[in-house]
Structures are given as C-alpha cells and as structure tokens.
Amino acid sequence: MFEIRIHSRGGQGGVTAAKLIAQAAFHDGKCATAFPFYGAERRGAPVVSFVRISDEPIKVYSQIRNPDMVVVLDASVMDSTDVLAGLKESGPVLINTAEPPAIEGHPVHAVDLTGIALAQDLVVAGSPILNTPVLGALARLGLVSKESAIAAIAETFSDPRNVVAAKAAYEEMRA
Amino acid sequence: MLTIATGNKAVAAAAREARPGVVAAYPITPQTEIVEQLASYAAEGSLDADYIPVESEHSAMAACIGASAAGVRTFTATSSHGLLYMHEMLHWAAGARTPIVMANVNRALGPGWNTWAEHTDAFSQRDTGWLQVFVATVQEAYDVTLMAFRIAEDERVLLPVMVNLDGFSLSHITQSLETVDVGDFIPPFNLPHAIDIAHPRGYGTLTPPDIYFRFRWDMEKSMRASREVIAETEAEFARRFGRRYGPTEDYRCEDADVVVVALGTLGKEAEVAVDILRNEGVKAGSMRLRWFRPFPALDLAGREVVVIDRDYSFGFGGVIAHSIRSTTGVEPYSVIAGLGGQEVTYDDIARFVRQREAGKEFWFGVSD
Numbered sequence: 001m002f003e004i005r006i007h008s009r010g011g012q013g014g015v016t017a018a019k020l021i022a023q024a025a026f027h028d029g030k031c032a033t034a035f036p037f038y039g040a041e042r043r044g045a046p047v048v049s050f051v052r053i054s055d056e057p058i059k060v061y062s063q064i065r066n067p068d069m070v071v072v073l074d075a076s077v078m079d080s081t082d083v084l085a086g087l088k089e090s091g092p093v094l095i096n097t098a099e100p101p102a103i104e105g106h107p108v109h110a111v112d113l114t115g116i117a118l119a120q121d122l123v124v125a126g127s128p129i130l131n132t133p134v135l136g137a138l139a140r141l142g143l144v145s146k147e148s149a150i151a152a153i154a155e156t157f158s159d160p161r162n163v164v165a166a167k168a169a170y171e172e173m174r175a
Numbered sequence: 176m177l178t179i180a181t182g183n184k185a186v187a188a189a190a191r192e193a194r195p196g197v198v199a200a201y202p203i204t205p206q207t208e209i210v211e212q213l214a215s216y217a218a219e220g221s222l223d224a225d226y227i228p229v230e231s232e233h234s235a236m237a238a239c240i241g242a243s244a245a246g247v248r249t250f251t252a253t254s255s256h257g258l259l260y261m262h263e264m265l266h267w268a269a270g271a272r273t274p275i276v277m278a279n280v281n282r283a284l285g286p287g288w289n290t291w292a293e294h295t296d297a298f299s300q301r302d303t304g305w306l307q308v309f310v311a312t313v314q315e316a317y318d319v320t321l322m323a324f325r326i327a328e329d330e331r332v333l334l335p336v337m338v339n340l341d342g343f344s345l346s347h348i349t350q351s352l353e354t355v356d357v358g359d360f361i362p363p364f365n366l367p368h369a370i371d372i373a374h375p376r377g378y379g380t381l382t383p384p385d386i387y388f389r390f391r392w393d394m395e396k397s398m399r400a401s402r403e404v405i406a407e408t409e410a411e412f413a414r415r416f417g418r419r420y421g422p423t424e425d426y427r428c429e430d431a432d433v434v435v436v437a438l439g440t441l442g443k444e445a446e447v448a449v450d451i452l453r454n455e456g457v458k459a460g461s462m463r464l465r466w467f468r469p470f471p472a473l474d475l476a477g478r479e480v481v482v483i484d485r486d487y488s489f490g491f492g493g494v495i496a497h498s499i500r501s502t503t504g505v506e507p508y509s510v511i512a513g514l515g516g517q518e519v520t521y522d523d524i525a526r527f528v529r530q531r532e533a534g535k536e537f538w539f540g541v542s543d
Binding site (some may be wrong): 018019022023026031032033034035036038058059060061062063065 | 179205290291341343344345347348349350351440441443444446447518519520521
C-alpha cells in the first residue's frame with residue numbers, strides 16, 4: 001500500500017486533489033481511497049488530505065501517520081506545519097514552488113503549479129487552481145499514469161484548461 | 176457501472192435507483208451531500224420525485240410519514256441533532272407502519288459541538304421500532320440502501336429502516352463503487368393500509384388499551400419476522416449482484432479464540448488488527464456487527480470477546496458490550512473508543528486485544 005499526505009490551505013483544492021489521485025489510480029486498475037481531515041475548515045487555514053493506493057481492497061480508515069510521500073500545495077504551510085512528520089525514510093516530497101528548498105534525507109520535487117495555473121487563468125474566487133496541475137506532476141513521478149490522470153480530470157471538470165495545466169505540469173516537473 | 180464515490184454520494188445514487196416518489200429532507204453536516212445530490216437529481220429530472228425542502232427534521236419526518244401513509248415510496252437522510260429532533264416522529268413512523276428508508280450519518284451529539292463520527296445518535300433511537308443497520312464501505316452504503324427499501328416494504332415487515340454510516344470516515348471518503356441496474360429487485364410499493372380517498376378511514380385516532388397492546392405486539396412480530404426477510408433479501412441481492420451480506424461480517428473467526436466486535440468503519444479497521452495479531456500467534460478474529468435492530472443471534476460461546484463501543488450509555492456502559500453480555504452470556508472486555516471522531520487505528524485495536532480483561536471497561540485515551 002502506498003500512502004500520500006497532502007498539505008494545502010482551505011480553498012486551494014487539496015481535498016479535490018486527493019479525490020482526483022484516487023480516481024486516476026482507480027483508472028490504473030488499483031484500489032484507492034481518498035479522504036480529508038475535516039476540522040473547522042475555512043479559507044486559508046492549513047488543511048490535510050490523504051490518499052491510499054493499493055493492489056488489494058483497503059480496510060484502513062484511520063489517518064495516515066507514516067506516509068510514503070508528501071505533497072505540499074502551498075509552501076507557506078511549511079512555516080507552521082511539520083509537513084515531514086512521520087514521512088518514511090527517503091520518502092519524496094513534492095512542493096508547489098519555483099524555488100525548491102533542500103530537505104535533508106528526502107528527495108524534493110519542485111514544480112511551480114501556481115505559475116502554471118495562472119498562465120492558464122485557472123483561478124476560482126481569487127485562488128489559483130492547483131488540484132488539476134498537481135495530477136500532471138504526480139503522473140511524471142509515476143504515481144499514476146498520465147492517461148489516467150487526464151481521464152480523472154476530464155471526468156471531473158468540463159473546463160479543458162485543467163487538462164492543459166496538468167500536461168504543462170507534467171512537462172515542467174523538475175526532479 | 177464501476178465508478179468512484181463518497182459514502183454520501185453512494186447513498187444518494189442508491190436512493191435514486193430505488194425511485195422514491197417523495198424525498199423530504201433538511202441538511203445537516205456531515206449528511207448534507209446526500210440531500211444536495213438528491214435535490215440536484217430531482218432538479219435535473221433524473222429523479223422523478225417530489226423533493227420537499229422542509230424547515231426542520233421534525234417536519235422532514237412528518238412529511239415522509241404523510242407521503243408513505245399515502246402509499247408513496249419515501250426517503251430521507253439526517254444526522255446527529257437532526258435525528259434527535261425527529262425523535263417523536265420516529266416513534267410515529269414505526270407505529271404507523273410507514274416503511275420509510277432513512278440514511279443516518281452517525282455523528283456525535285453536543286455539547287461540546289462536534290461533527291465527527293459516533294454511534295450514540297442512532298442508539299438513542301433504539302426503542303423507536305426502526306430497523307437499524309450499520310455499513311462500513313462506500314459499496315456497502317449503496318447496496319444496503321437499495322436492500323433497505325425491499326426489507327422495509329415487505330408485507331411481513333412494514334417498518335422503517337435506518338441505514339447508518341460513519342460521519343466523515345465513511346460519508347466523506349472516496350472509494351470505488353459498482354452501481355447496479357436494480358431492475359425488479361425492489362417490487363412496487365404496495366402499502367396495504369394506504370390512504371384511499373375513495374374509502375375514507377381514520378388514522379392515528381384514540382386507541383384503547385387492548386387494541387393499542389395488539390398494535391405493539393404486531394410491531395414486535397414484524398421485527399422478529401424481519402430477520403427472515405433480511406436474510407432472504409441479502410441472499411437475493413447476492414444472487415443478482417454477486418455481493419454477499421449477513422447479520423455480521425466475520426473475518427478469520429472460524430478458529431478464533433478471541434473475537435473483536437465493532438460496528439462501521441472501526442469494524443473494518445479491526446480486520447487489519449486481526450492480521451497483525453495472527454502474525455504474533457494470537458488466534459484473533461473480527462465480527463463486524465451490521466444489524467443492530469433486530470439484534471442478531473451471535474455465536475460467541477467459548478470465545479473471549481473484545482467489544483469496541485463508539486457510544487456510551489451513561490450510568491450503564493457501552494451499548495454493544497451490554498447487548499452482547501445480555502444476548503450471549505459472554506462477559507466481554509468493553510472498550511469505549513472513537514467517541515466524537517477520536518482516531519482509532521488498527522494498532523490501537525490490536526493493543527485492546529492484547530490487554531483484554533473480561534468484565535473490565537477501558538476508555539481509550541482516558542483509562543491509560
């Protein structure tokens with residue numbers, strides 16, 4: 001079982017990102033579950049969501065304590081949250097940033113999802129949409145196939161710019 | 176069709192597939208997604224039902240009773256304080272023999288204000304005459320909602336059914352879902368005592384003790400008969416759609432010395448704990464209780480039992496622990512855990528089993 005924890009801020013689409021990853025994994029023929037931790041959500045507050053991907057049916061409902069991978073949709077969350085908490089040894093970190101920080105012991109993958117979203121004018125209520133481009137970046141890392149990522153996005157959103165942004169993130173992904 | 180959905184969306188999809196004529200509901204977290212989805216189905220025309228947006232849960236249930244008494248298939252959904260606000264009407268729905276199906280997304284009761292999973296809301300409606308079933312996966316939420324209509328409307332039952340799913344941990348989790356074409360699995364609703372304006376009759380009139388007593392006994396006869404109807408319905412569902420359900424979901428129980436009994440998502444997580452314990456040489460099993468009313472006959476003789484109650488009856492104990500003690504004679508180790516959405520992992524459940532002491536009560540996160 002592969003476990004992913006996503007850090008974002010309320011309104012950035014971290015919860016939907018988790019659903020889209022599960023949907024893409026499902027298209028890859030895997031079992032997947034996605035769920036957020038719901039607190040007193042409000043725009044701008046740090047939010048955590050989770051994805052489990054497995055070849056077998058998933059029976060675990062509790063939160064992910066030792067993720068295999070961490071995704072950070074808003075790097076400013078790292079000022080107040082230990083996004084590496086419980087992350088497995090050498091577990092990768094995908095960060096939405098143009099200036100990747102060095103993190104000891106973990107490979108850092110950086111991509112400017114905000115820039116990609118703004119280039120497509122993918123903005124809702126003042127917030128750039130990050131949950132569709134991040135699928136492209138995760139497909140580049142091999143978490144899900146590119147075809148399944150695009151299928152999951154196309155099923156969920158009718159605006160074709162979401163797929164364009166995901167493809168752009170796939171291309172721009174730096175290791 | 177194979178797709179993915181949240182627990183809430185699965186319930187709404189199943190309710191639409193059952194083709195109710197009336198949906199009357201009031202939104203409440205974490206159930207709101209169900210009624211939003213049904214309202215949108217009704218608005219787009221994929222659900223040919225009167226959707227009645229009422230001003231409270233009490234009115235929602237009253238509207239459902241009226242519609243059902245007129246012989247119309249009726250669905251609603253609620254949670255927690257909404258369920259409690261219906262309380263008077265829940266008794267009425269069962270007593271009036273209106274076979275309404277309702278999803279209850281289990282949520283703790285305030286104060287302190289809390290929107291997360293707990294089963295005390297449903298158990299507080301234990302004696303209303305409703306059948307109660309607890310589900311643990313998105314697929315099961317869908318399947319059981321479909322089956323609930325057939326069970327409730329069976330002439331041997333004619334009692335309402337409450338489908339319980341854990342707030343957030345199941346209502347908001349996304350999993351794969353295979354939807355079905357229900358076909359004639361749910362026969363047309365034919366209420367024998369339906370209101371017929373051509374043949375006016377009195378409903379809910381003053382009832383003298385001897386008649387009232389017979390009504391109550393008739394409810395209990397139907398509740399007892401529902402065991403057979405549930406079994407038949409689950410068998411027919413398995414025959415048509417390939418997924419098998421029973422009063423409990425047993426995992427590695429055949430040769431188990433110690434059995435974990437829990438409901439809902441904790442009952443599923445317990446299966447992972449069982450695997451861990453088996454690797455340690457402990458012959459553990461998991462028995463996820465699915466039906467709470469009617470309470471099933473459980474085969475627990477000669478085994479140690481660890482009960483996880485996500486509920487509490489103050490001044491008495493865990494509701495399931497006491498139900499098992501009184502129906503089986505087995506003295507369980509009673510664990511109170513998961514109240515108000517408290518995180519309980521498979522490691523925690525394995526620890527409950529390791530530290531078991533028959534007859535003791537343990538409050539997770541408090542007693543230790």
